Amino acid sequence: MGTFRTQGQRSVSANAQIITIQYSQQMRSVCLYFQVHQPLRLRTYRFFEIGAYHNYYDDYQNRFILRRIAEKCYLPMNKLLRELFKEYGTAFKVSFSISGIALEQFRMYAPEVLKSFQKLAKTGNVEFLAETYSHSLSSLISKTEFMAQVNAHRDLVRQYFKQEPVTFRNTELIYSDGIGEMAAEMGFKAVLAEGAKHVLGWKSPNYLYVNAINPKLKVLLRNYQLSDDIAFRFSNRGWPEWPLTAEKYVDWLNQADPKQEVINLFMDYETFGEHQWAETGIFEFMRSLPARVFSHSDFSFHTPSELAEKMQPVSAIHIPDPISWADEERDLTAWLGNDLQDDAFDNLYSMEEMVRKSTDPEILKDWQFIQSSDHFYYMCTKWFSDGDVHQYFNPYGSPYEAYINYMNILSDFRLRLERGVKPGESPAFRDIKRETKLLTEKTVKKIATNSRAKKRKKPAAKTKPEMKGKKRGRPLA
């Protein structure tokens, strides 16, 4: 936590000093936040494997894609950030959230990427946010599962990056008043959300807000216009503003009403080098952006927790129904809402209770991985009409295929749960049962030996011959 509070005391360059002064007078900030996530793709899992094979993941694809993105995006962009930090010191800052599933894959397939993020963490210019470990939709269905996942992720951040996360961002920026309340309950100071037009109305995303239920929790809203100029439109030659330069972009920042205090630029980290290829000039753009901001604007860079600490919130923001940063609708329809998605979702979470009783590390690991929101994204039928974005990210030929494959895996997972743990049977209970069983067997043996001794003394049973006679006698009679 301490790492974020040192800002403003150290001066690294002339530019940074000017910023520090302005900081106290008029606070105008740019907040850069990057989401890092890579789905753990499922392999083609046939129904006849149910009950027999329990490996669900397409290791080859996952490794191949992760390595590709590491080469094209994570490694070069991390290097660029390190250089920028060296040049501008603490004046330039960014924030990240890296999903547990992505971290897990870095560990498995690209340890050098994990190391390079750890190096970034050491600079003190980076804030790491907490999210759900599985990049899941658990916030929409189970508070218990949700909190367990956030805690698991928080532990990972502590372990890998030696930071205590104080800002929360939910999967795909899914946010509602209720989700915010849960985050506040877990001790988070701030949360990120989409600056969706339909919830903001006349309000601007360029201020700090607070959660409608618990005003202690600050809410930072994404400026989707300026964020998407980089994330989606940057390389679009059909866009009138193409090519986008740092000069032009900083002009746009300056056009914001002087009273507006913060511009939140939230985007996928894969924007740099993967969604926008290096050839588009995206790296050059990012390299020149901080210098231009320092020389031609009164903006400075801050992380979410700094903003939450220093800024005065303008009001509460009411978001009763969940919103997200996906698609035009900014709602949940990319993951939930059609029959395929809803059926799969209900099926998945109907197993939550059973999973909770399990201690099998394999089961608990798979439970995390199959909850990833990506699996539901692949079942989306919206791309039938539009959405090249969906198709680009989809390993399946159709939503039906995605659904059937996923359901096969769920069937196997359920079977494993049922075989492993019978309802109401905890591991402790199983031990007791085993002991009881042993004890009973001993007792039975004892009784048996005793009764055998008695039997010898007893005359042969009288009833037996009678029974036989009856049975045989009937057909005769």
Place this chain on the structure above:
Amino acid sequence: MFGWEFPPHISGGLGTACFGLTKGLAKHQVNIRFVVPKAYGDENQESVRLVNASDVTVNMKDSVYKEYWKRIEYMEIGSNIIPYVSPEEFSRILSQQELTKIAKDSRVFSNRFDFSGAYGQNLMEEVSRYALVASALATSNDFDLIHAHDWLTYPAGIAAKYVSGKPLVIHVHATEFDRSGENVNKPVYDIERKGMEEADMIIAVSNFTRNTVIEKYGIPENKVVTVHNAVEPTEKKKISGTSHVPEKIVTFLGRITFQKGPDYFVEAARLILERDSNVRFVMAGSGDLLEKMIRRTAQLRIGHKFHFTGFLRGADVDRMLAMSDVFVMPSVSEPFGIVPLEAMRSNVPVVISKQSGVSEILQHALKVDFWDIHGMADAIYGFLQYGGAQKMFNRYGKDEVENLKWEHSGLKVKEVYQQMLR
């Protein structure tokens, strides 16, 4: 427009497609004169004027026809060249043809030709004479454009083009490669290629067929456009088929020939039955592979769950579809494939091969490669087992099919016409 058949006298998809297309074109103010080898008088003529080739008088002294008669080769073929007829049907037709053949042969050069309009041994003869009639019609009638459906009418189309100088569109519903695999019938292939070369524009019923035309017949890409077939809207009559067995029913319906991939269906059935005995499989149709399929199911010991119905027609087809839970079309090569659409119209989810033209236009269907029996089994199992897929299909499947209107296809064909008349 030259076609070989027209409802209700049809042996399969060709006549139905022609009828649908004429209706679709009529919606866009296109007047059509449809020439069939033999008109019976009870055809639906609401959108077209049907011309009976058998009624056309041909004056053999006219040099034009003689000129054409010289150009076309007389060919006799003896193999199964029929696109949409069951083999039993074929042999039945064949024997009928044999009886009438002698009578007809003597009349080749008479003034009027009596066409059978069927598919038989002396088909080539009829095709040639039909072409002759076409040239007669082309001189005595006024029209803007010639449109010929499938190879049987290509010579007629070419003849009409020679005589009138009007542009020729040929419509490829199937090619010899779909009917015979790689063992193509040379004379038929030659007629097809000649037709494609002579044509000013070619319409294929799917991208799948379009590729065949380009790759196997060496036709330049810019000459071939795809216009997908459509389906007639549901008729009011509702055929109810209720299953009397507790098991779910998975159906294959079509000719049991190499082209339709029945063997892959049997293998997929085996995979499913190993896992789930609560399913029955039905193979409806007949064909040269029927016996082999029966032997295979016996060998696999799945005969108690695998049933053969023989060739079904009319209401039996509807009833069979109505009692099915999943319909499978594992075709190895299918220019279009209309049966899945009929199944979907009866609210039956379908699993179709990616090697079918219809897979290009369907979204609410599961598509697999015909050889991928594991994928096929999985898709079938998924529809049977998981409610979400069923529900989703029930919500959108039928609508999707009913939006495939001939009106839309008609418009596309009209655009092709306009492009040529410009």
